[in-house]
Amino acid sequence: MNLGLNVREIERYDLVILLMAVALTCFGVVMVSSASSVVATKKFHDGFYFLKRQGVYALLGFGVMAVAMRIDYRIWREYAVPILLGCLFLLFLVFIPGIGGAAKGASRWIRLPGFNFQPSELAKIALIVYMAYSLDKKQDKVKFFSTGFLPYMVLLSAVLLILLKQHDLGAALTMGLVAIIMLFAAGTRPRYIIAMGMVALPILYFLVMNVDYRRRRILAYLNPWEDPTDTGFQIIQSWLAFGNGGVLGQGLGEGKQKMFYLPEAHTDFILSVTGEELGLIGVTVIAAMFLMLVLRGVRVALMAQEPFGRFLAFGIATLLGIQAFVNMAVVTGLLPTKGLALPFISYGGSSLIVTLFAVGILLNISTRLKGAP
Structure with a gap:
């Protein structure tokens, strides 16, 4: 397959989505x-x-x-179905000694030479693809x-149970929200969603309040100053970073909070x-870029030629929007502290590669919109 893209071919794609993805990645x-x-420098002697x-x-x-841009999304x-089953298999692999990797009490990675792969990142896309396929039918x-x-x-319950077993509540909540929003957009009756929410809330309360570190995060969220040197330390340091930056910032590379604070x-x-x-x-520009990316993704969904492309584009745009919003809300203290990467920008291979793969699919859908030649 020839992957070379000339100027005329590039113009077929949604250039706003392409430019936002490239700019955010380079900025990251x-x-x-x-x-x-x-x-x-301290840990690896290599800055x-x-x-x-x-x-x-x-x-x-x-x-x-x-x-992904060059592969027909259809x-x-x-x-x-095989993609979803394959991702479920990968999710189970993390529990096998010698294959799976654990850190900070969570088992979420598959060990590869020089690289730890997090299958939950790929599972998010697999679930979106399957739901788009199924909703189309x-x-x-x-x-x-x-x-x-x-x-x-x-x-969804089966997938979320596996993720909860990996102690990955953030990925579980993200996938759950994306799935529910896709169902709502497809025409599911709101009363079903409300009823499901009423059932899920006490379960979520149990999952949070009966696990010590999660309960402490909630308490720290409500009053971080009660324990400023432990559970409230991270969000307080985050606030100090934003406060030190002010409107114009200290300058690239001049931040102090990253120095072990x-x-x-x-x-x-x-x-x-x-x-x-x-x-x-700087933060406002980044937020605006994410907003523009998500809105263009929704536009692609609304203008897609057939239902599968519409549901697929909407699911990808929703996923990007939720992950960006939750990360921004966490670091500003609007939501309890939870490990969830900022798409394109946070360090991590699994998240970045899978996110760019999803954008590639979205870009391919953008070449086949209503009214397009």
């Missing part, structure tokens, strides 16, 4: 370098350790995106509980470093 590489250099790895992930991600409909049944709602809840500075809390170094203006 820069911010990973700035946020991680001190930690990398560019994380930068070099993130640069490689970005190049791989761009390559995967270029391939082919994913044919392989929706069941358009006339989606309003019925037994055929258009219950089967999805059974499938702010935990996870180059991963989950990289936006805090951005706020300190580039200020309110």
Whole structure:
């Protein structure tokens, strides 16, 4: 397959989506370098350790995106079931000793030479592809509980149970929200969703309040100053980073909170470093870019020529929007602290490569819109 893209071919794609994805990824590489250099020097004696790895992930991600851009998105409909089953198999592999990897009490990774792969990232896309395929087939049944709602809840429950076993509540909640929003957009009756929410809330309460570290996060969210040196430490340091940045920021590379004050500075809390170094203006630009990307994704969904493409594009746009919003809400203290990467920007190969793959699918859908030649 010839992956070369000339100017005329590029013009077929939604250029706003393409430019936003490339710009956010490149910005992420820069911010990973700035946020991680001190930690990398101390831990690996190489201040560019994380930068070099993130640069490689970005190049791989761009390559995967270029391939996905050139593949007719309708082919994913044919392989929706095998892709989902394959991802479920990968999710089970993390529990096998010698294959799965664990960190901080969570088992979420498959160990590969020089790289830890997180299958839950790919499972998010697999679930979206399967739901788009299934909703396309069941358009006339989606309003019925037994055929258009219950089967999805059974499938979703099975996937979420596996993720909860991996102690990955963030991925479970994200996938659950994306699935529910896709069902609502497809025409599921709101009363089914409300009823499901009433059932899910006490379960979520139990999952949070009966696990010590989750309960402590909720308490820290309600009053971080009650324990400023432990459970409230991370969000307080994040606030200090934003406060230090002000409107214009301290300047790229000049942040202080990343110097062993702010935990996870180059991963989950990289936006805090951005706020300190580039200020309110920098954070606002990043938020605006995400908003533009999501809105263009929704536009592609609304203009797609057939239902599968419409549901697929909407699911991808929803996933990007939820992940970006939740990360921004967490680092600013609007939501309890939860490990969830900021798409394109946080350090991590699995998240970046899979996200760019999803954008590639979205771009391919954008070439086949209503009224397009």
